[in-house]
Amino acid sequence: MNPIFKSHEKDFMRIEAEQVCVDYNGTVALYDASLNLKAGSICGLVGMNGAGKSTFFKALMGFVRPSRGKISINGMKVHQAQKEQSVAYVPQNEGIDYSFPVSVWDVVMMGRYGSMNIFRIPRESDRRAVVHALERVDLLDLRERPIGSLSGGQRKRAFLARAIAQRASVLLLDEPFSGVDVPTEKLMAELFLQFRQEGHTILISTHDLNHVRDFCDFVVLINKTVLAYGETSEVFTSENLNKTFGGIPPNPLSAPASSKDFVNE
């Protein structure tokens, strides 16, 4: 159903969502949402607040049960994929209690729990995974610090490190760039490109169109359903964006000049 993939080799899909519908007590939040993502790609999920972005994420993570449709990750049911540590989720973290008595190290180690035995006693390989993840987000020096003593950007990086430590092939990131400082933003953008190189599949929800332009191979425009989906250069048109944002361009990107710049890039 998606022309882009027809030209590619028939790799198995990392994320497959087929006609997913979600409703909350009769109110439809999402309908007929379909998505196919292969290995080594970055996809931006773009839409207004309330357009169903986080509902789609919740459905992909099994937090809400779709009333219709099918979702699979790496060819497995969502719950199975989670148990196999195939998918890592980086939430927005509004609900996190930052005075909780855990260190940065402890938080990142939580990414390894699913791979440990029932007592959750870290093995050498778990420690190595945590060190590696902390190095990648440049937090190794702060590993002993309580999570609450970090800055906003550092916190974001710590939770990203937790997902890295999980060693999942599929990464779902909910608004990873909201409220981060410039160095963190740069570091994360570079990391995402490295992840793609390593064959990860990344789905990022965002309302910042610049990020989509910068490094998303594919983009899904969403407003209660998938309005457009495909390679960024093809889908990211002013017309589609107007449709997505109800005629109100969210930032100068959709103004003719800059959007042209972007499409030509």
Place this chain on the structure above:
Amino acid sequence: MSEFLISITPMNWLLDPLTHDFMRRALMVSALVGGVCGLLSCYMTLKGWALMGDAVSHAVMPGVVVAYALGLPFSLGAFVFGVGSVALIGFVKQKSRIKEDTVIGLVFTGFFALGLVLVSKIKSNIDLMQILFGSPLGISRADVNQTLIISFIVISILLVFRKDLMLYCFDAKHARSIGINTGILHYLLLTLLSLSAVVGLQTVGIILVVAMLITPGATAYLLTDRFDQMTLLAVASSAFSSILGVYISYWSDIETGGSIVLVQTLIFLIAFLFAPRYGILKNQIYINNN
């Protein structure tokens, strides 16, 4: 009390009570109960379940009365009503538009009132004061055995699942996203709460059990930024308060439950004032120096 204390040496103060069988039993049970409740209190304070602890501990009242009346182990009745109250709170919350704290208050006072009515109606040798305020000095051998068994269960479960429960308190969403069944953890924690309330009411009674379930955790929380240290501090301060409380109660003939909780509260106050990083005096010094 002071002239009384002068007449005995600190050694006697510590050793004399140990010559009595009932005091050895009371000290052992109180220390154990203090440790168990102290351990669980870390999860209660971090999860924000203080009110839930209050609710469950009050709601076990009718269970205790019914169990006594039927000649069953009181812990069984208490446990059934503790879990029942939790289930009822969940049910009412889900099926109505009433906010959770209101539902909790509603359910536990209802259960507690039922308990009071039952005590006055069921003619038996139940001592209301003993249920309400505990009596570790008069604890029977059968009750000691019950306490030992329940404590063993609670400690074992907490040791096995401590990381999972900690993660559940910190970030339930992440726990779910890595395939952990958080529904089971939720009810496991509530079950542990019911069991701890059951052992806690042995020493301090229904009214003050909630102190055992939150104060040690709150004290430890002010003293450290490490979860493992927090659990150790909570257990230590709770067991210590219980033992000291029983001693003070013995020597000065004051109500034991009140004595234990008062010692706990004093330790909390000390932490509140003098904790190295989070005590208020520390902040005061910091402000004055800047």
